[in-house]
Amino acid sequence: MIEIRGLRKSYGEVEVLKGANLDVAEGEVVTLIGRSGCGKTTLLRCIDLLEEYDEGEIKLDGKLLWYTSAADGSRQRLSEPVIRQMRQRMGIVFQQYNLFPHMTALENVCLGPEFSQKISTRESNEFGRELLARVGLADKVLAYPFQLSGGQQQRVAIARALAMRPRVLLLDEITSALDPELVAEVEDVIRSLLSEGIMMVLVTHAIGFAREISNKIAYVSEGRISEIGPPADVLDRSQDPTLKEFLRRLR
Amino acid sequence: MTSTLWILTQGAAVSLFLAFVGAIGGTAFALLLNVAAFSKIGLLRGFYHTYIYFARGIPLLVQALLIFYALPAFGILIGPLTAGGLVLTLYIGAMFAEVFRGGVLAIPRTLWDSTRSLGLPPASVLRKVVVPLVLRYTLPSYINVCVLTIKASSVLSVISVWELTLAAREIVERTLDVFPVMIAASCFYFVMCFSIDRLGRHVEHRLALKGFSGERP
Numbered sequence: 001m002i003e004i005r006g007l008r009k010s011y012g013e014v015e016v017l018k019g020a021n022l023d024v025a026e027g028e029v030v031t032l033i034g035r036s037g038c039g040k041t042t043l044l045r046c047i048d049l050l051e052e053y054d055e056g057e058i059k060l061d062g063k064l065l066w067y068t069s070a071a072d073g074s075r076q077r078l079s080e081p082v083i084r085q086m087r088q089r090m091g092i093v094f095q096q097y098n099l100f101p102h103m104t105a106l107e108n109v110c111l112g113p114e115f116s117q118k119i120s121t122r123e124s125n126e127f128g129r130e131l132l133a134r135v136g137l138a139d140k141v142l143a144y145p146f147q148l149s150g151g152q153q154q155r156v157a158i159a160r161a162l163a164m165r166p167r168v169l170l171l172d173e174i175t176s177a178l179d180p181e182l183v184a185e186v187e188d189v190i191r192s193l194l195s196e197g198i199m200m201v202l203v204t205h206a207i208g209f210a211r212e213i214s215n216k217i218a219y220v221s222e223g224r225i226s227e228i229g230p231p232a233d234v235l236d237r238s239q240d241p242t243l244k245e246f247l248r249r250l251r
Numbered sequence: 252m253t254s255t256l257w258i259l260t261q262g263a264a265v266s267l268f269l270a271f272v273g274a275i276g277g278t279a280f281a282l283l284l285n286v287a288a289f290s291k292i293g294l295l296r297g298f299y300h301t302y303i304y305f306a307r308g309i310p311l312l313v314q315a316l317l318i319f320y321a322l323p324a325f326g327i328l329i330g331p332l333t334a335g336g337l338v339l340t341l342y343i344g345a346m347f348a349e350v351f352r353g354g355v356l357a358i359p360r361t362l363w364d365s366t367r368s369l370g371l372p373p374a375s376v377l378r379k380v381v382v383p384l385v386l387r388y389t390l391p392s393y394i395n396v397c398v399l400t401i402k403a404s405s406v407l408s409v410i411s412v413w414e415l416t417l418a419a420r421e422i423v424e425r426t427l428d429v430f431p432v433m434i435a436a437s438c439f440y441f442v443m444c445f446s447i448d449r450l451g452r453h454v455e456h457r458l459a460l461k462g463f464s465g466e467r468p
Contacts, residue, residue, distance in 0.1 A: 050364055087370035098361040102383045115375035164369065 001025050002047070002168060002199065007056035009042060016042045017053065018223035024168070027197035031210040034220035035246055040203045043220065044170050047201065048092050049083060060089065060167065088116055091161025092170040095177050097153040099145040105132060105156045106141045112164045124163075131159040135189045151182030155189055162193075169193070171202035175209075207250055211235055219243050255422055255432065262418030263439040269332075269404040269414060270443075273339030274397050280344030285351050299348075306345030311406050314338060319410035335404070335412035343400050350392045354385035387458050394451030398444045405440070415439055 002024040009017040016039045024030050032040040045051040047058060049066045055075075058065045065086050070076045078086075099108050106128050113124035132141050135155040145153050154174055161169060171190070175183045187209055193200070194213060204210050210217060211231040218228040219240070227234055227243060238244060284302065287295040306314075315338045322329060329337070358381065366376045408417035419436035423429050 048368055050367060081372075084370035084372065087368060090368070092364075092368045094361065094364065096361055098365040100362065100365065100380060100384075102387060103379075111371070111375075111379060112369040115372065115379060116370040160369075 001028075001061060002201070003057075003059040003062075004043075004047070005057050005059075007043065007046060007053050007058070009039075009046060009051060009053040016223055017046070017056075019056070020220070020224055022201075022218060022225055022228075024199050024201060025215075027199060028215045029194065029200040029202070029213055030216045030218060031214040032201065032203045032218050032220050032225075033205070033207065033210065033246075038220045039223045040220040041172055044092075044172050044201060044203050047168070048087060048090050048170055050092070052077075060086075084116065088112070088164050089166055090168045090170060091164050091166035092172065093154070093157045093161050093174045095173040097145070097150070097157045097177075099153055099156055099160070101145050104142050104144055105137060105148070105159075108145070108156055109160045109163045112160065117164065128159070128163060131162055132156070134192070135159045136185070149182060150178045151185045154178065154186045158186070158189055166198070168199045168201065171200060171204070173203050173205070175204070175206055205250060207235065207247065219246075255426075256435065258418050258422060259415065259432075259435055259439055262413070262415035262436075263443065265332075265413060265418075266401065266404045266415040266440075267443060269335055269339060269407065269412070270397070270400040272336040273343045273400045273404065276336065276340030277343030277347050277396075277400070280340055281347030281351055284344060284348035285355070288348065288352050289355065303345050303349060306342055307349075311338070311342055311403055312409060314342060315406055315410050331407075331410055331412045334410060335407040335414075338407065338410075339400065339404060342403065343396060346396045346399065347393065350389050350396060351385060353392070354389035355381065357388045358384055390451065390455050390458065394448065394455075397447050397451070401440065401443050401447065 002022070004020060004022040007017050007020040008015070020039070020043055022030070022043070032043060034040045042051055046053045057067070066083060067075050067077055077083075099105075100111070103111070106125065109128040109131055110121075110124045113119040113127060114121055119127075129138070129141055132138060135158055137152060137155055137159070140148060140152060140156075143152075145156070148156065158174075174190075175186050178186060183206070187206075190200075191213060202210070202214075214231050216228055217231050217234040218225045219234055219238070220226070221240075221242060227238060227240055234243070235247060238247075284299055287299040290296055290299075309317075315335070318338050318341075319331070319334045322334065362380065362384070366380055371379070404412075404414055405416040407414060408420065411417070415436055419432050422432050426432070
């Protein structure tokens with residue numbers, strides 16, 4: 001499980017996160033929604049320390065991530081090797097896929113297992129092929145990203161994130177850059193992962209999809225989670241006028 | 252006439268050798284310089300930029316004279332050929348260093364995010380991501396500097412390095428046949444530069460086939 005407490009983050013003068021709290025229970029899927037600029041992507045990236053945060057703490061399975069308190073109470077960033085170890089327990093998928101353009105689908109997927117986790121080439125190749133088959137790309141193993149459609153690239157990116165056998169999957173607007181007809185194939189892959197019981201935190205504007213797969217939906221507003229609960233509660237029965245307005249505009 | 256061509260061929264061989272030394276030495280030096288350029292230590296970054304300013308801001312001709320006449324003053328006695336190789340390495344190293352630095356800066360932030368999220372150790376990031384990408388990004392500029400190296404080697408004639416330009420001048424002084432000899436020398440330079448260009452294109456094409464998006468037909 002993940003526990004996030006009092007996360008604060010500023011870019012210069014602008015405070016993006018103003019004490020965000022979030023819990024993700026074992027096997028739970030939590031979706032962050034909110035206006036653009038509300039801090040939901042920043043919050044997601046903080047979980048993987050792709051953004052540094054100024055205050056607060058993040059725990060995975062009860063263990064404090066990224067920072068530790070020094071003897072004098074000040075906060076200290078953990079050493080790079082430790083941070084790398086921790087990052088291997090999470091997988092993140094980005095809006096723009098971010099595949100390595102000079103590597104085949106398989107090489108992209110195997111990079112983490114082979115070089116971060118020091119799994120043998122043969123073994124990681126086998127696992128990589130298995131994962132690519134699972135996202136429906138068994139015949140694209142040797143294709144380079146430029147030979148793949150956006151939807152296919154994003155499925156490779158999902159396989160790459162899964163290749164680390166992560167405890168948590170972070171999905172940052174993974175269908176936002178896709179042509180409408182390619183969205184379904186990526187969403188199907190995410191659906192197929194639900195039975196695995198892997199924790200997921202996602203940021204999305206696809207409210208219908210969020211409603212369908214999420215255990216909880218969190219409405220992020222002004223750097224905090226202002227409302228969180230089961231999809232029906234947040235999406236249909238909320239009293240918050242800004243949330244109602246936000247949802248109305250999305251429809 | 253045949254002896255003239257033979258002498259020019261020998262001169263061209265020396266030029267090619269110097270350019271080779273400059274390109275290999277310069278590449279190694281440039282890699283070292285880039286360690287400084289991307290160092291966490293501010294002093295090293297400062298050194299890098301200062302060095303680049305000097306290497307680019309002083310004409311190669313002046314640099315060559317400076318090094319050739321300054322070294323003996325410090326008790327370092329080296330022949331013109333060694334000095335020539337050193338001058339080229341120092342100068343071309345700065346050019347390559349800026350090419351490489353530009354290549355590293357061209358790696359999009361999104362790909363750094365990918366390497367970080369996978370928890371890749373720095374050595375693997377360098378070997379599997381940075382080097383292959385920078386190679387592809389910078390190859391055209393790299394070849395450009397290689398061609399420049401051939402031409403820059405002609406400057407070394409002022410510090411009495413016997414290469415193609417000096418060989419041609421010697422023949423001209425002896426025979427006073429300015430045009431035929433200089434045209435012949437030009438042809439030698441052209442062929443050398445052209446060959447490097449073609450070789451570069453070939454390598455570029457080979458690498459581009461390995462899945463680089465963007466510049467494919």
